[in-house]
Amino acid sequence: MRMLASQAKTELKALLGEAYCLDKPEALVAYSYDATPMQQALPDLVAMPKDTQEVSEVMKIASRYKIPVITRGAGTNLCAGTVPVTGGIVLVLNRMNRILELDEQNLTLTVQPGVRTKDIHAYVEEKGLFYPPDPSSMTVSTIGGNIALGSGGLRGLKYGTTKDYVLGLEAVLPNGEIIRTGGKLMKDVAGYDLTKLLVGSEGTLAIITEATLKLIPKPAVQRVMLAMFADLTAAAKTVSEIIANRIIPATLEFIDQGTIRVVEAFKLIGLPTDMAAILVIGQDGEQEAVERDMAKIAEICRQNQAVQTRLAHSDAEAEEVMTARRSALAALSRLRPTTILEDATVPRAQVAPMIEAIQHIAEKYRVQICTFGHAGDGNLHPTCMTDARDHAEVERVEQAFEEIFAKAIELGGTITGEHGVGIVKAPYLEWKLGRAGIELMKNIKRAFDPDNLLNPGKMFAKETRKRVVIDRAADR
Amino acid sequence: MQLTDKLKQTLDYEELSNCMRCGFCQPACPTFRETGYEAASPRGRIALMKAVADGLMEPDQDFLDQMSLCLGCRACEPVCPAGVHYGQLLEQTREAIAETVRHPWWVRMIRSIVFTHLLPHQHRLYRAGRLLRFYQRSGLQKLVRRFKLLKLLPAHLREMEAILPEGNGTPLTEAVGTFVPAEGERRGRVGMFRGCIMDVMFHDTNVNTVKLLARAGYDVVIPPEQTCCGALHAHSGERPQARELAKRNIRAFQAAEVDYIASNAGGCGALLQEYDMLLEDDREWREAAGWFASRVRDISELLLDAGGVTPLAPIQRRITYQGSCHLRNGMHVTTQPQRLLQAIPGAEYVPLFEADRCCGSAGIYNLVQPQMAGRLLQEKMEHVSRTKADILATSNPGCLLQMKAGIHRAGLEGRMTAVHLVDLLAEACREKE
Numbered sequence: 083m084r085m086l087a088s089q090a091k092t093e094l095k096a097l098l099g100e101a102y103c104l105d106k107p108e109a110l111v112a113y114s115y116d117a118t119p120m121q122q123a124l125p126d127l128v129a130m131p132k133d134t135q136e137v138s139e140v141m142k143i144a145s146r147y148k149i150p151v152i153t154r155g156a157g158t159n160l161c162a163g164t165v166p167v168t169g170g171i172v173l174v175l176n177r178m179n180r181i182l183e184l185d186e187q188n189l190t191l192t193v194q195p196g197v198r199t200k201d202i203h204a205y206v207e208e209k210g211l212f213y214p215p216d217p218s219s220m221t222v223s224t225i226g227g228n229i230a231l232g233s234g235g236l237r238g239l240k241y242g243t244t245k246d247y248v249l250g251l252e253a254v255l256p257n258g259e260i261i262r263t264g265g266k267l268m269k270d271v272a273g274y275d276l277t278k279l280l281v282g283s284e285g286t287l288a289i290i291t292e293a294t295l296k297l298i299p300k301p302a303v304q305r306v307m308l309a310m311f312a313d314l315t316a317a318a319k320t321v322s323e324i325i326a327n328r329i330i331p332a333t334l335e336f337i338d339q340g341t342i343r344v345v346e347a348f349k350l351i352g353l354p355t356d357m358a359a360i361l362v363i364g365q366d367g368e369q370e371a372v373e374r375d376m377a378k379i380a381e382i383c384r385q386n387q388a389v390q391t392r393l394a395h396s397d398a399e400a401e402e403v404m405t406a407r408r409s410a411l412a413a414l415s416r417l418r419p420t421t422i423l424e425d426a427t428v429p430r431a432q433v434a435p436m437i438e439a440i441q442h443i444a445e446k447y448r449v450q451i452c453t454f455g456h457a458g459d460g461n462l463h464p465t466c467m468t469d470a471r472d473h474a475e476v477e478r479v480e481q482a483f484e485e486i487f488a489k490a491i492e493l494g495g496t497i498t499g500e501h502g503v504g505i506v507k508a509p510y511l512e513w514k515l516g517r518a519g520i521e522l523m524k525n526i527k528r529a530f531d532p533d534n535l536l537n538p539g540k541m542f543a544k545e546t547r548k549r550v551v552i553d554r555a556a557d558r
Numbered sequence: 559m560q561l562t563d564k565l566k567q568t569l570d571y572e573e574l575s576n577c578m579r580c581g582f583c584q585p586a587c588p589t590f591r592e593t594g595y596e597a598a599s600p601r602g603r604i605a606l607m608k609a610v611a612d613g614l615m616e617p618d619q620d621f622l623d624q625m626s627l628c629l630g631c632r633a634c635e636p637v638c639p640a641g642v643h644y645g646q647l648l649e650q651t652r653e654a655i656a657e658t659v660r661h662p663w664w665v666r667m668i669r670s671i672v673f674t675h676l677l678p679h680q681h682r683l684y685r686a687g688r689l690l691r692f693y694q695r696s697g698l699q700k701l702v703r704r705f706k707l708l709k710l711l712p713a714h715l716r717e718m719e720a721i722l723p724e725g726n727g728t729p730l731t732e733a734v735g736t737f738v739p740a741e742g743e744r745r746g747r748v749g750m751f752r753g754c755i756m757d758v759m760f761h762d763t764n765v766n767t768v769k770l771l772a773r774a775g776y777d778v779v780i781p782p783e784q785t786c787c788g789a790l791h792a793h794s795g796e797r798p799q800a801r802e803l804a805k806r807n808i809r810a811f812q813a814a815e816v817d818y819i820a821s822n823a824g825g826c827g828a829l830l831q832e833y834d835m836l837l838e839d840d841r842e843w844r845e846a847a848g849w850f851a852s853r854v855r856d857i858s859e860l861l862l863d864a865g866g867v868t869p870l871a872p873i874q875r876r877i878t879y880q881g882s883c884h885l886r887n888g889m890h891v892t893t894q895p896q897r898l899l900q901a902i903p904g905a906e907y908v909p910l911f912e913a914d915r916c917c918g919s920a921g922i923y924n925l926v927q928p929q930m931a932g933r934l935l936q937e938k939m940e941h942v943s944r945t946k947a948d949i950l951a952t953s954n955p956g957c958l959l960q961m962k963a964g965i966h967r968a969g970l971e972g973r974m975t976a977v978h979l980v981d982l983l984a985e986a987c988r989e990k991e
């Protein structure tokens with residue numbers, strides 16, 4: 083037992099019951115990882131509370147014995163957010179998976195944190211309502227995880243991300259106290275906006291135990307189109323063109339050739355593997371408006387050298403395309419043993435220069451990088467296929483990514499658009515925030531969690547990476 | 559050899575590393591849905607295997623339990639974007655376990671009877687079939703039931719006794735010969751894989767399969783030297799035995815010079831189609847295994863390729879279909895059985911909610927993991943009963959037995975019958991004549 087006093091263990095077992103408080107090796111291994119490559123660490127204990135009260139009691143015990151607590155939803159994050167690097171308790175919330183209330187008068191949905199994102203969609207859509215955030219991991223991810231990371235999705239361009247749909251929260255503080263923020267309110271300026279502060283707080287400030295979400299009416303129709311390009315830059319430019327033409331599609335996704343090929347290998351749906359890039363463009367709303375937008379978008383694509391545009395003829399076909407896009411990351415992992423994905427985000431108008439820069443950087447460091455992403459949001463996922471066992475190569479990969487981050491910031495962007503900081507981006511956070519920004523955030527953390535119990539080792543790095551100097555010759 | 563070392567030897571480390579831990583497989587996994595426990599999910603099991611290979615954990619009792627709780631249904635495979643061959647990893651793990659670990663006595667007994675003494679010996683199976691028939695017909699079964707002798711068996715085995723179909727000791731080759739010529743225009747030469755238990759417990763289904771194939775225009779050969787496919791062996795860690803059986807089958811069908819090899823049991827077909835992987839490391843057999851694997855087809859594929867089964871007498875019934883996991887996840891036969899059912903005149907086809915989820919049968923899983931199997935079956939029967947179907951069709955003998963058990967348990971007898979797809983089609987065919 084590394085750091086957990088046996089007394090604390092006894093108390094936790096008495097509280098939760100033996101079945102929901104595990105310290106056998108199998109359980110420790112099973113909760114030692116998330117979807118982040120090359121990151122794994124064993125906790126000392128796995129706790130599975132059934133309600134807010136139990137979460138609060140766990141926190142009281144943990145704070146009495148000063149034990150770190152790492153909250154976990156489905157463990158699909160890509161920033162090592164749930165890897166217990168300091169040991170301690172992994173607090174698994176998937177037993178708290180009830181939908182508590184649908185308020186059709188106020189158009190809100192109140193849920194426990196362990197509800198799966200996809201289940202929320204199914205539940206509200208049956209009632210003609212709509213919860214837009216749809217991270218690609220939505221069949222697995224939990225709403226608690228989505229909120230704690232402020233997750234985005236394929237519909238982010240038009241509808242925004244998780245942060246735009248959280249109206250109120252219930253959360254447990256490190257000392258076990260239970261707070262409530264916001265409510266079924268469209269307006270609320272009573273004090274600081276704690277709701278927004280907890281969204282994206284990565285389990286470092288409080289444990290979210292209930293959330294009230296904003297719903298909107300479900301759009302009448304949805305259409306999806308593929309636009310194919312023989313030239314990468316032309317595809318990237320089209321993204322900015324569409325937006326400059328004052329059309330906001332629901333979805334505007336970019337997929338490069340390398341990614342198209344693996345996705346097509348996974349799901350044979352007839353994607354063109356000979357194209358340099360494709361755009362997946364979706365629009366929803368009233369029939370007439372959607373048809374008009376789609377026609378106009380197709381026109382813009384053609385003007386920008388699209389070789390072909392193809393409209394999905396049925397909802398099933400549209401869903402197939404979207405599912406294929408969602409599998410991009412995992413499908414890329416077929417190519418090499420280790421897959422590292424990044425999340426660089428730039429202002430929309432800078433998508434083309436960013437994609438070009440990524441290509442140059444990959445060539446410069448001799449690493450294989452495929453790029454896909456929510457191009458309409460300026461949120462790209464350059465993904466590197468490598469082999470963790472080849473240390474020399476992994477080092478070049480790291481250098482390449484550092485240069486990509488630096489380039490993103492130079493273009494007015496950020497190091498992560500939606501995947502969070504966790505462990506993997508922590509060394510770069512200061513690049514984005516500056517020293518004063520980091521200090522302020524650390525003070526906020528201290529105010530919530532003076533003993534640094536919640537998800538320690540995340541967000542704030544011991545050391546900031548030295549800023550790389552971009553080789554100007556490489557990015558013209 | 560110790561289990562740890564054995565695992566390090568049998569597990570394909572590259573394949574373990576191919577899992578990128580996205581978790582996309584979890585919603586498809588029955589044991590994860592039942593428990594919500596990461597270790598009982600495909601991602602968790604792969605992580606456990608890798609942890610053992612990495613020396614992060616010992617393969618303790620919890621590890622063994624977790625590996626046997628897995629149904630081996632492979633629902634996690636088609637949904638895995640990274641293309642991880644979970645079934646292979648599981649078999650590799652079970653092979654290592656089978657070679658080094660002692661099971662409890664009753665599991666050992668079942669395994670030894672089934673794997674070593676019965677399945678590989680077709681004549682013993684026929685003899686057992688005749689015994690069973692005698693037991694069922696002579697009044698012995700009634701006597702046994704009357705004196706409640708079955709009380710000696712655990713409940714789930716008792717139930718199996720109740721739903722066993724009538725045994726049959728007549729080999730398929732005796733019933734129809736070793737060659738049945740095509741009717742009408744000839745489409746090709748099919749080798750009929752009769753299966754081991756299949757030919758005893760589901761003799762009529764085999765006869766019907768041959769008839770349907772011949773009617774669809776295939777010359778049907780039934781090589782008498784063929785044997786058990788080895789699937790139950792492979793799934794339970796007896797891969798070396800499975801390899802020996804595979805070689806016997808390859809030899810038999812090569813000699814018969816067939817264009818296709820027809821299977822009417824998803825559980826068998828999936829392994830037959832993976833003989834190439836099973837014998838991958840065997841230089842001498844690799845090529846022949848490839849020849850064999852590439853020819854295996856499910857009966858529903860062959861029938862649909864021939865334009866379906868016509869003409870059929872109308873069946874004025876509500877029909878639903880529970881898929882076979884290995885047919886879908888192993889052989890990638892997804893819609894063919896439904897399409898055949900939908901084409902039956904007069905029948906109303908109602909889709910079964912979650913027809914792609916394991917019924918809990920899973921080879922001998924329902925015998926050795928009665929609890930989890932029972933939970934899955936109960937859920938399945940709730941969905942089945944909601945279809946209000948008169949006929950529940952399946953395409954694998956194990957599933958068929960499990961569905962019969964389910965109907966029995968849910969008290970749906972008299973309202974619903976479970977049948978093999980082939981028997982349903984054959985009956986409609988006969989009535990037309």
Ligand SMILES: Cc1cc2nc3c(=O)[nH]c(=O)nc-3n(C[C@H](O)[C@H](O)[C@H](O)COP(=O)(O)OP(=O)(O)OC[C@H]3O[C@@H](n4cnc5c(N)ncnc54)[C@H](O)[C@@H]3O)c2cc1C
Pocket residue numbers: 116117152153154155156157158159160163164175195216217218219222223224225226227228229230231232233234235236284285286288289290291408411412500501537579580581
């Ligand atoms: C293939 C793939 C595709 C993905 N696509 C997207 C995408 O399109 N968009 C996107 O934004 N992300 C994406 N992700 C990342 C990830 O799925 C999301 O960030 C998701 O929101 C994580 O949810 P989770 O339930 O798995 O959370 P976890 O991974 O379990 O946790 C994530 C973080 O939240 C904290 N946390 C979890 N629950 C709570 C709680 N109740 N209270 C406080 N803190 C909590 C954890 O401590 C951790 O820091 C993808 C991941 C994968 C593997």
Ligand code: SF4
Pocket residue numbers: 412576577578579580581582583584600601604634637638639640641642
């Ligand atoms: S879907 Fe495939 S890659 Fe993803 S966790 Fe499951 S097995 Fe691993």
Ligand code: SF4
Pocket residue numbers: 586587588589590599600603627628629630631632633634635644
């Ligand atoms: S084979 Fe079936 S039970 Fe086993 S891990 Fe895969 S989905 Fe789950």
